[in-house]
Amino acid sequence: MSDLFVELTAPNGRKYSQPRGLFINNEFVKSKSGETISTINPSDETEICSVYAAGPEDVDIAVAAARKAFKDPSWRDMDSTARGELLLKFAELIEKHRETLATIETWDNGKAYTISLAEDLGEVIGTLKYYAGYADKIHGQVITTSPKKLAYTLREPLGVCGQIIPWNFPLAMAAWKLGPALCTGNTVVLKAAEQTPLSILYLATLVKEAGFPPGVINFINGEGRKAGAALAQHHGVDKIAFTGSTATGKEIMKLASVNMKNITLETGGKSPLLVFDDADLEQAVKWAHVGIMYNQGQVCTATSRILVQEGVYDKFISEFKEHVAQTSVVGDPFKDDTFQGPQVTKAQFDNVLSYIEAGKSAGAKLIAGGEAFKNVGGKGFFIAPTIFADVTDEMKIYKEEVFGPFVVISSFKTEEEAVERANDTTYGLGAAVFTQNITKGHRLAREIEAGMVWINSSNDADIRIPFGGVKQSGIGRELGEAGLEAYTNKKAVHVNLGTKL
Numbered sequence: 405m406s407d408l409f410v411e412l413t414a415p416n417g418r419k420y421s422q423p424r425g426l427f428i429n430n431e432f433v434k435s436k437s438g439e440t441i442s443t444i445n446p447s448d449e450t451e452i453c454s455v456y457a458a459g460p461e462d463v464d465i466a467v468a469a470a471r472k473a474f475k476d477p478s479w480r481d482m483d484s485t486a487r488g489e490l491l492l493k494f495a496e497l498i499e500k501h502r503e504t505l506a507t508i509e510t511w512d513n514g515k516a517y518t519i520s521l522a523e524d525l526g527e528v529i530g531t532l533k534y535y536a537g538y539a540d541k542i543h544g545q546v547i548t549t550s551p552k553k554l555a556y557t558l559r560e561p562l563g564v565c566g567q568i569i570p571w572n573f574p575l576a577m578a579a580w581k582l583g584p585a586l587c588t589g590n591t592v593v594l595k596a597a598e599q600t601p602l603s604i605l606y607l608a609t610l611v612k613e614a615g616f617p618p619g620v621i622n623f624i625n626g627e628g629r630k631a632g633a634a635l636a637q638h639h640g641v642d643k644i645a646f647t648g649s650t651a652t653g654k655e656i657m658k659l660a661s662v663n664m665k666n667i668t669l670e671t672g673g674k675s676p677l678l679v680f681d682d683a684d685l686e687q688a689v690k691w692a693h694v695g696i697m698y699n700q701g702q703v704c705t706a707t708s709r710i711l712v713q714e715g716v717y718d719k720f721i722s723e724f725k726e727h728v729a730q731t732s733v734v735g736d737p738f739k740d741d742t743f744q745g746p747q748v749t750k751a752q753f754d755n756v757l758s759y760i761e762a763g764k765s766a767g768a769k770l771i772a773g774g775e776a777f778k779n780v781g782g783k784g785f786f787i788a789p790t791i792f793a794d795v796t797d798e799m800k801i802y803k804e805e806v807f808g809p810f811v812v813i814s815s816f817k818t819e820e821e822a823v824e825r826a827n828d829t830t831y832g833l834g835a836a837v838f839t840q841n842i843t844k845g846h847r848l849a850r851e852i853e854a855g856m857v858w859i860n861s862s863n864d865a866d867i868r869i870p871f872g873g874v875k876q877s878g879i880g881r882e883l884g885e886a887g888l889e890a891y892t893n894k895k896a897v898h899v900n901l902g903t904k905l
Contacts, residue, residue, distance in 0.1 A: 427608035446514040446746040458626035463634040470591040473619030488539030495532040514745040535583030554899035561589035563642035571597035668880035673833030676826040677707035683838035695862030701809040705834040746785040753785035756808035833873035
């Protein structure tokens with residue numbers, strides 16, 4: 405076994421061979437510099453293993469491989485049905501390796517294994533199958549003008565697509581990007597998050613087995629400021645798709661401007677959840693819990709600002725606190741009853757704790773949590789589920805994205821006030837509305853400035869439905885048929901049918 409692989413035994417006893425190299429041209433290779441980065445188990449703070457880290461020279465090699473593959477007839481001229489069958493084969497292999505991939509995701513990221521296995525891997529497989537079905541259904545159209553002219557459009561791939569994924573849902577976010585890019589005939593250089601590269605590298609072992617030609621799919625690891633920046637500003641890259649923080653998204657936009665790349669950005673959020681007096685309070689409490697505490701609160705669409713109409717404010721807080729205490733079981737992510745594992749890194753752990761202190765200093769009322777959770781062997785980056793009430797709009801914890809099991813609650817009087825305050829943010833990713841007045845629900849869905857609005861639910865996603873935000877929460881859409889638009893150009897063809905000027 406070369407030093408490009410290491411034999412590992414995960415905490416749940418699963419043994420497997422972990423790739424450590426960059427995956428370029430269907431082969432694992434060392435980085436040119438030989439630099440490595442270490443990945444840490446957030447549950448006990450021990451090192452899992454180190455992986456090779458890409459620099460600009462490695463990015464050049466990966467992009468060149470993707471460009472060569474894009475021009476190669478074996479991929480460029482592949483029958484569209486055969487391309488779909490390749491994606492289906494890829495999905496079938498992921499299903500076969502589902503337990504190993506879920507194990508790696510939980511070990512490296514900290515999310516509950518039951519969720520990794522059932523939900524994250526289910527989404528990965530479902531997304532790839534969905535876009536496999538679209539591969540032979542992407543077509544242009546004939547546009548009728550007059551008998552003197554034939555005009556039609558072609559849907560063509562963009563070329564080499566750079567994709568930068570986050571650490572909160574590594575495999576799922578990779579599938580969101582790989583599916584539409586590949587089914588439309590593009591080639592890919594995907595950079596894994598430096599905090600959680602292991603599941604993506606294992607996924608690479610299935611690419612060659614599935615039958616993808618060399619260079620069609622390339623995976624690199626490395627720090628954002630090195631490998632990510634090099635990919636975003638590379639002149640050989642035709643598109644950048646990025647999921648991550650708003651601050652980093654802005655930097656990606658600047659770097660991508662060097663050759664006016666096509667861009668898709670899905671960035672941060674501070675999504676509101678509005679609870680009206682006429683809401684089904686039991687449902688509002690349950691969905692509000694999922695909306696903020698799921699995945700340790702590390703969700704871009706998390707409904708982290710809860711605005712409750714004053715008539716049910718105290719009752720909601722009481723029932724929400726009790727529900728969180730009963731259902732947010734914090735602990736070893738490999739145990740079946742665990743709902744909340746650790747934050748992904750020490751940096752993220754410290755960041756959440758800093759917001760807790762900011763809330764206390766600002767005078768917000770601490771209802772629950774407000775500290776590190778140390779009942780898991782005294783180690784790991786665990787945070788007690790934290791609830792602040794009586795939060796005012798000028799407080800830092802109300803305005804800024806925390807990205808943890810941390811929610812703020814405030815009261816409102818009227819519908820107009822609720823909408824105004826919901827929209828008073830630089831973000832616009834998601835929003836939830838709880839009311840049994842369906843007319844009001846639809847009216848609010850139009851008035852709230854967000855890319856997605858949930859009525860009587862929260863964070864209810866579906867791979868068939870567009871996902872994305874407005875304002876500083878991103879540009880473009882992923883998933884559904886809209887996801888295909890992000891990876892194709894429409895070329896217009898004008899045919900003169902023999903007429904003269």
